[in-house]
Amino acid sequence: MATQIKSAPENEALPVTIDDVRAAHARIRDAIVRTPTLISRTLSNLTGATVYLKFENLQFTAAYKERGALNTLLQLSEEAKAKGVIAASAGNHAQGLAYHANRLGVPATIVMPRNTPTVKVVQTEGHGADVVLEGDTFDAAYAHARVLEAERGYTFVHPFDDPRVIAGQGTTAIEMFEDVPEIDTLVTPIGGGGLISGMATVARAQGRPIEIVGVEAELFPSMYNRINGTDMPCAGDTLAEGIAVKEPGGITARMVAALVDDILLVGERSLEEAVSLLLQIEKTVVEGAGAAGLAALLAHPGRFAGKTVGVVLCGGNIDTRLLANVLLRDLARSGRLARLRIRLQDQPGALFNVARLFDQERVNIIEVYHQRVFTTLPAKGLITDIECETRDQAHLDRLVTALRAAGYETTQVELA
Known part of the structure; x- marks a missing residue:
């Protein structure tokens, strides 16, 4: 339709x-x-x-976000510019406002939620703004910014409204x-x-x-x-x-x-x-x-x-x-990176024999995790998790088929 x-x-x-x-x-x-x-x-x-x-x-x-912030700054009165601006932002509006305010000589205070990514906090401070971390959500940061606006006479620059x-x-x-x-x-x-x-x-x-x-x-x-x-x-x-x-x-x-x-x-x-x-x-x-x-x-x-x-x-x-x-x-979902859980017998050569199959299939082993204690298997059994790198999903499927054909109980540890 x-x-x-x-x-x-x-x-x-x-x-x-x-x-x-x-x-x-x-x-x-x-x-x-x-x-x-x-x-x-x-x-x-x-x-x-x-x-x-x-x-x-x-x-x-x-x-x-620079666009809206700059358009607003350029329309402020000289008195408002002298007192400074304030905003509440998770990051991009903060950086845009801070950068152009600093360039125009306007003091800027930015209130951010405490969980804002570090890169955004550091970059905003790098543009010359005073960063205040308050609350766990935008709404909490916004409320605090409006309090500071009233107390200090700042001009509030809204991120969108x-x-x-x-x-x-x-x-x-x-x-x-x-x-x-x-x-x-x-x-x-x-x-x-x-x-x-x-x-x-x-x-x-x-x-x-x-x-x-x-x-x-x-x-x-x-x-x-x-x-x-x-x-x-x-x-x-x-x-x-x-x-x-x-x-x-x-x-x-x-x-x-x-x-x-x-x-x-x-x-x-x-x-x-x-x-x-x-x-x-x-x-x-x-x-x-x-x-x-x-x-x-x-x-x-x-x-x-x-x-x-x-x-x-x-x-x-x-x-x-x-x-x-x-x-x-993304590599894991596409089959190019995988973690395989393989059940082995706890005896000499067990891991070597598995590794030979990876070599035969030309699969690169990245990490190996041996687990003997925290497992429901009998005392002579063990679980090995092997992280590996393959060309694509078909290549990974060939490896799993080869492992199972050799008698190894093999499962793939899936992503959520």
């Missing part, structure tokens, strides 16, 4: 117009990176769509349509909704039907709940912490309801796969939130087949240890 594409709303004055976005672009364009929008032929072949990627992870602070911020984020779409006018579908991550609100404003002004699809992590379907009247829980440890927002904005929810055609939810496995593919195929580092658009294409290929899709890689600030874990888990 074909998707109904919304047209520009009539007789409804939304808080942000195309003129606002165009003015924002004129205001900020000389101080941000005009990131490229490039076709990915490999991802197009994988998904069945023609996929164009907007590399916002190439901004100086590695995220599109502000027309100036929304207009700034929408400049992303202006550049995309300038570079690739034939885009007919935008697939955009949603946290609080600032990016998709701004981009949808631009898309609806193109004078032709353009489908606008938002993407949220399954663990945090806050905008989906708001628009669809559902009550799914918003909680969990998502890879896409940049869009892990429990309550979307009031302004953005209104704009999403008016302008966005659909919201898709993606699981953690799809997010991990997207992060890994972007590194392997495009040689670009993207955080979980930034990969959400591609994750939607991977999880719903039939939904976008044959379309010319624009996807924003909206951030690249991922902790290096987390990135390493994602890549290793």
Whole structure:
């Protein structure tokens, strides 16, 4: 069944117009990176769509959030600039605001949840901001920031629910349509909704039907709940912490309801796969939130087949240890990395004989774990876990077949 594409709303004055976005672009364009929008032929072949990627992870602070932050800073009064600005952010808005505030000589204070990835805290401090860690969620950090705002006379710069911020984020779409006018579908991550609100404003002004699809992590379907009247829980440890927002904005929810055609939810496995593919195929580092658009294409290929899709890689600030874990888990799921649990008899030569089979199948052994004590086997039995590296799933299957044919009870330790 074909998707109904919304047209520009009539007789409804939304808080942000195309003129606002165009003015924002004129205001900020000389101080941000005009990131490229490039076709990915490999991802197009994988998904069945023609996929164009907007590399916002190439901004100086590695995220599109600079756009809205700068657009807001440039519209403050001299008095407000002198007193300083404050924000609550899980990271990318913090870095964008801190960087441009420092560049413009405006004092900046950023309140972050205590569980914010270390890389984002360090980078934000590196841009000259005063970082305050408070609470375990964005909502707790937000509440504390509003207290400091009232106490010290700062100007609060909201990460998404502000027309100036929304207009700034929408400049992303202006550049995309300038570079690739034939885009007919935008697939955009949603946290609080600032990016998709701004981009949808631009898309609806193109004078032709353009489908606008938002993407949220399954663990945090806050905008989906708001628009669809559902009550799914918003909680969990998502890879896409940049869009892990429990309550979307009031302004953005209104704009999403008016302008966005659909919201898709993606699981953690799809997010991990997207992060890994972007590194392997495009040689670009993207955080979980930034990969959400591609994750939607991977999880719903039939939904976008044959379309010319624009996807924003909206951030690249991922902790290096987390990135390493994602890549290793992807290798394991593809069969290129595996842990095999093999039952042996506790006698000389047992491990040597197993290792010979690995050699015969040309499989590289990475680690060997012998377990004699903590096992339910008889005293003369033992369990050996062997981590190994293979070419692909078929290569791994041949090894397992060879082990079982030789009489070894063999199971694969699966990922969650």
